[in-house]
Amino acid sequence: MTGKSSGQPRFVVEEHGRCSFYVxxxxxxxxxxxxxxxxxxxxxxxxxxxxxxxxxxx
Numbered sequence: 001m002t003g004k005s006s007g008q009p010r011f012v013v014e015e016h017g018r019c020s021f022y023v024x025x026x027x028x029x030x031x032x033x034x035x036x037x038x039x040x041x042x043x044x045x046x047x048x049x050x051x052x053x054x055x056x057x058x
Contacts, residue, residue: 011048013041023048 014024014031021041022031033048035041 009045009049010052011045013038013045 011023014022019036021035021038023033023041023045024031033044
């Protein structure tokens with residue numbers, strides 16, 4: 001399991017096709033939050049990582 005102090009982001013962007021990007025949760029192994037652009041998916045991943053670092057449970 002990935003802990004908060006490991007230095008690795010919990011949420012990363014994963015490409016599932018030409019215009020299909022998802023935010024992958026490395027702890028649970030689930031891909032969620034579909035996006036048509038890598039930039040959009042990266043914004044979501046950054047937001048989720050910030051929430052997780054702040055102690056959020058989502």
